[in-house]
Amino acid sequence: MPAEETCEAPLRRQPTQRRSARRVEKMLDACAELLDEIGYEALSTTRIAERAGVAIGSIYQFFPDKRAITQAVTRRHVERFVSRVGRRFLSEDYGGWWDAVDAIIDEYVDMHRTVPGFGVLHFGDVVGLNLLDGVSDSNTVIAGRLRGLLLQEYGLTDSEELDLAILVAVEAADAVLKLAFRRDSEGDPQIVAEAKRLIRGYLNRQFAGASA
Known part of the structure; x- marks a missing residue:
């Protein structure tokens, strides 16, 4: 190396x-x-x-x-992403967690379009998975932060099942959004919509009935 x-x-x-x-x-x-x-x-x-x-x-x-500079850029991206999602949760009213999931995906897509380096680091796997720390891969770290926001805002029951469900949702969304940006540099809107539908359907099966 x-x-x-x-x-x-x-x-x-x-x-x-x-x-x-x-x-x-x-x-x-x-x-x-x-x-x-x-x-x-x-x-x-x-x-x-x-x-x-x-x-x-x-x-x-x-x-x-x-690599260390790239790692620091990734940390900054994640902090900004979670902050933007948090501000959106405060300023907008949602019918429940399903609308919050759409908002999270919207913020992720917008940062890919507008924030330098975001798409390369979060969709290109340019350095390897463990960009945020030496133990967990980047999606696991992001899932943990989003899990905290959802628990705080929607009172979901904290459990290992919830941890796993959010991690799987983040991994699935990441994979489908990669496809969206391969098809269109701005993110194919049809595939972005499918990503939302896929994640909402999956999470609904995991904790149906949870709402604000």
């Missing part, structure tokens, strides 16, 4: 000053843009530094390699 892909830790150290935090954000922005433009294989810390307008030493001050 190349030297640039040996480390699991996303950050050598956390930025403690606002100036340093802004510099790290510029690095992450540059990494995300380059992933869309040239892909992971052609990505390098040198190119990230050049795009971000920082010295290469600044990169290594915070990140050991390109």
Whole structure:
């Protein structure tokens, strides 16, 4: 394995000053843009530094390699995704969890269309599954966060069965949405609609009757 892909830790150290935090954000922005433009294989810390307008030493001050930067971008994407879903839950009224599932898929599709690097990292499997931590794959981490939102908002019964159902739903949605974006760079609307129908039908069989 190349030297640039040996480390699991996303950050050598956390930025403690606002100036340093802004510099790290510029690095992450540059990494995300380059992933869309040239892909992971052609990505390098040198190119990230050049795009971000920082010295290469600044990169290594915070990140050991390109994989760690990509990992940090993925973490940021997940945080933004969950935050967007949470804000939507607060601002919109749903008839029940089934409408919330549609909203979750809508946010996922919108981020793929509008957020640099999101589609590459969440649909391209460019680095491997364990982008968010060294134990769980990315979809497992995302499922856990969405599980927490659904439990909080809809009072579903916490159980191992619910954990498994949400994980399977996330995996299934991910697979079908990959197809949607292979068919159409903006996401084939018919396949996106089928993804919603598939997930709603599956979850309805798992916990029918649960509602707000």
